[in-house]
Amino acid sequence: MIDRLIEAIQKTHAPICVGLDPQMSFIPEEVKEKAFRQYGHTMEGAAEAIWQFNKAIVDAVYDLIPSVKPQIAMYEQYGIEGLKAFDKTVRYCQQKGLIVIGDVKRGDIGSTSAAYAAAHLGTVTIGEQERAAFGEDFCTVNPYLGSDGVQPFIKECAAHGKGIFVLVKTSNPSSGEFQDRMVVGDDGQTCPLYELVGKKVDEWASDPTLTGKHGYSAVGAVVGATYPEMGAALRRIMPKSYILVPGYGAQGGTGKDLAPFFDKDGLGAIVNSSRGIIAAYKKAPYAERFQAAYADAARQAVLDMKKDIEESI
């Protein structure tokens, strides 16, 4: 899957991932009203609004980008109906040829992580049948529980040709509270916790059976665009890992912050933007030009983001 991702990035010249995080406030009134007329102010109504919104965005941008990253929390808050919209979105994007990164940030003790890994990357066996639940292509994984919480995901990567991005340094303001603490590593050297997690990611990524033909592993990492200096250090620590970079745009990361995340060959990183694309129509410079044409605004925002990254790396 990492090879497919790299080839899709090369083909589109866009190391970009559109975050499908449809907060209700991002969805235009007329989309919501139509859904509510049909289903009322119910979970079904909210889920229908999300689905119609996502579909229009995907239809407008799918030819420009390699991948999307639906954030499952935005669906989970609408319960079963919301998760049906997540499921439908994953399948629709895959039909459109997009690679789907499920932003699920799961992680638990071994046997439980195995269930999460089955849910998002693998299959379950029911009697004589093998069935897939959500079936994303990649998912994000929380490392706080250590190796036995991550290994079940790696196992599914190997079995089903999938990939993961392990949280190393997240993009949010308080990520440093624990992640930046100085710790003593196995080698006796002191380093911030995120570097220690980065070294562990490199260890996991070094299994040759996980390495694709472009030299990158199925085990990648999440490092926030909001911390470019840490990104540079982590790029060196994890040479085999693709870095998923959230925090570009709305969270404050800019094009010039992105260079350190990429390798010399222009590979090695994929940058996510969520509200900067899907809610572009609500803000300058798109609001005036596109008004309610949110899908067209999203397309223009992707083109602008692509240009910004091209000029920066």
Place this chain on the structure above:
Amino acid sequence: MIDRLIEAIQKTHAPICVGLDPQMSFIPEEVKEKAFRQYGHTMEGAAEAIWQFNKAIVDAVYDLIPSVKPQIAMYEQYGIEGLKAFDKTVRYCQQKGLIVIGDVKRGDIGSTSAAYAAAHLGTVTIGEQERAAFGEDFCTVNPYLGSDGVQPFIKECAAHGKGIFVLVKTSNPSSGEFQDRMVVGDDGQTCPLYELVGKKVDEWASDPTLTGKHGYSAVGAVVGATYPEMGAALRRIMPKSYILVPGYGAQGGTGKDLAPFFDKDGLGAIVNSSRGIIAAYKKAPYAERFQAAYADAARQAVLDMKKDIEESI
């Protein structure tokens, strides 16, 4: 909710939580066969088997215990149908008067954590309606992203009278990989990461609006029974937090390991057992006596666990 939990513990004399983690291998053949006859070897079939299994266990033990802890991963792996079984289980347990701890281990950046918190503890606003998705009473939270990832859950605790248990020291073998690393705290003192997280939990728990009439906060912690010495230190560091203790039974924790987690008044901790109860019928000493009567075996295992804890604390 923390007051309701404490009063339910006092009433049942059982600081016990039954983990509803229905792995397919725990479910008796006849339960599965019946479900598969009805729905085939499908996700619906698996979900029906899980639901029937859970219902029988709950019916057999609900009068003995204050709370249950369904592990959402075990449901999520069966997709939408599995999550419907999770939802049905949560509601059924609440109807039976049980307090439901959703073991979801969610955690993300602020706006995303807010969506998870709404999904599991709070409500969403859809047009003019306020609706709840899964509506557990408590949920577990992963702290790796720091305060802004945890605060949205605390906000829902305050708004809806719910509670959380933050992962501090997990019960699995590799939990020490990151959690046990020596770090430098704000006070310049060196301590293991889990203690630093524990201090943060104590800070969050110290908000007086979150404190119930028994002196405990809505913000609790998860500390594994498999690490009793760390439990003793964390008990001191987090005096206002209830500790949810997984790892008893199948994972190796025994009654005598539990004393350090409790306060002198016998409060302060609630011990979870999952397979030790729900799959008791498969193992000695229950297998011979109960054979396929899995619900009766679960009841006996709860009674034995209650006795083991009573003698130990």
